[in-house]
Amino acid sequence: MIAQLSDLHFSLTPLFGGRVDTAHMARRAIDAVLRLEPSPDAVIITGDLTEHGLPEEYAALERELARLPMPLYAVPGNHDRRDAFRQVWSRRQSLPEAGPLHVAADLGGVRLIGLDTLVEDQPHGRLDPEGLGFLAQALDAGTGDCALLFMHHPPLDCGIAKMDSIRLQQGAAELERMLLDHPEVERVLCGHVHRNIQARFANTICNIAPSVAHQIVPDFNRTDVIRALLDPPAFLLHRVKRGHAISHLIYVDPSTAVASE
């Protein structure tokens, strides 16, 4: 099982006029992962680990994430900064000394491939030829049984006008073409939109995770603003069985189970 946390926006001071304490929310999300039975085999984070990309934010978040005993893989989102991310994250994930922070790993028959779509200082994403080349190599090096691709920016429109204007703006068509030849890719896992959304992409499923902090109002027609919403924080849990993924939405805050009779 692979837990997917997204859009932590970890900040040392609360956001939105003090109303959203993302450091506290990250702690609660980690608590929720630790409560899972069985424990996930790995955790992936689909970007926006921090709000401001500050080294001190990554360091404080890293202290919280250190409570997770399983392997962790992450890619940056538009709120992240590569250098600060690299400085802290290279202790747990083998990263190149410069350039994009793509990652590939094998996990019991599941190929995990993370793509860095960050364009520094821009909200939209990009997958350049180098990133597509990394993906092609990473897929070819896999067993061909099952691969989960993860990246921050969705490669498709989700219908929320303002978010669609800052989605993956370059490389989406090339990615779609490449995935048509790779039926082993069970999911394209994204963040960025702070809502749980599913859509067909190539011959696979694109699954956008909610945030473990604030969510986003589904303003389908507004192009002027992105509004945050305090819906319950949640994350995704992907269970891979015989090469096929089944994805569950898990709320961070535990609710009371009703005993069966």
Ligand SMILES: [Fe+2]
């Ligand atoms: Fe975000």
